[in-house]
Amino acid sequence: MQAIRQEVGSDFHLQAKISAVDYNNVLPWEKPGNSLQDSIQVCQWLERDGVDAIHVSRGSTFPHPLLPAGPFPFQIATSTYDTMISSAQWRTLLNYFLFRSPLLRPFFKCIWNRLERPWQSPITGDRIEAASLSKFFQEQISATELQDLLARYQGTVIEDARAIKQRINIPVLCTGGFQQASLIRQALQEGFCDGVTLARTLVANKDLAHQFAAGKDIPERPCTYCNQCLGSYLEYPLGCYDLSRYYKRSTEGANPADRAKATTEAHEAMIQEAMQVYTPPPQPFSPVQSQ
Numbered sequence: 001m002q003a004i005r006q007e008v009g010s011d012f013h014l015q016a017k018i019s020a021v022d023y024n025n026v027l028p029w030e031k032p033g034n035s036l037q038d039s040i041q042v043c044q045w046l047e048r049d050g051v052d053a054i055h056v057s058r059g060s061t062f063p064h065p066l067l068p069a070g071p072f073p074f075q076i077a078t079s080t081y082d083t084m085i086s087s088a089q090w091r092t093l094l095n096y097f098l099f100r101s102p103l104l105r106p107f108f109k110c111i112w113n114r115l116e117r118p119w120q121s122p123i124t125g126d127r128i129e130a131a132s133l134s135k136f137f138q139e140q141i142s143a144t145e146l147q148d149l150l151a152r153y154q155g156t157v158i159e160d161a162r163a164i165k166q167r168i169n170i171p172v173l174c175t176g177g178f179q180q181a182s183l184i185r186q187a188l189q190e191g192f193c194d195g196v197t198l199a200r201t202l203v204a205n206k207d208l209a210h211q212f213a214a215g216k217d218i219p220e221r222p223c224t225y226c227n228q229c230l231g232s233y234l235e236y237p238l239g240c241y242d243l244s245r246y247y248k249r250s251t252e253g254a255n256p257a258d259r260a261k262a263t264t265e266a267h268e269a270m271i272q273e274a275m276q277v278y279t280p281p282p283q284p285f286s287p288v289q290s291q
């Protein structure tokens, strides 16, 4: 850190992201890794060495079963993880075979789900009103189900962030599925952190900050924490790939052809939304032509 600071100068924002608790023992044969106390010590050293802010996360791997919290995206990872093979070490290959094989997948699932979710969030956002969600979204996920998802996956690291914040004097940012203005406000007001960071929830709603500014507590089509985007970005443009967020069930007809049409429309809407951020739109790339 001292060397980086020397290189970038004193007016360059230098931030460190840290796994507050490693939970490395998600693999039963590994040791747990850094504890919260270890990380507090590291953050104190980082502050001493001139870091401007700390960004608190969780888990010694990415993805880790506890962050980004949510299910492992088996279906999509099966088709995209092969990209990693060219730089593979034996563990990458092992992972790949575990996803791919229907026989071995239960073993992977067992490992993925073996750690208990260690938090009971000390704060919750406002109650979700059905009227605040899009009609089509509710055809897939009701307000009650969404409330449950938020309780499981939103703000999961704020206790750790607060423990670190209490022991250092530089700003502390916190990650963890935030997408509800009332919960973020509470986290800031009650001193859990100085700011929150958003990834998946911005992928799902790239105008999220504008929606908050307009007075919404939650977007009308929130992120469902399905983690399909994590599996996709290895090969596809970064975007939300949860088809259910685009599906309009009440418009589908009774026969299979109508259902296929509704699925195609949802798929096209999903791709169109993912591609909106690319200006100008991406062009096909051929290494042969470019030579």
Ligand code: SF4
Pocket: 200, 201, 203, 204, 222, 223, 224, 225, 226, 227, 228, 229, 230, 239, 240, 241, 242, 245
């Ligand atoms: S694919 Fe979409 S809904 Fe699923 S986690 Fe990513 S952003 Fe959220």
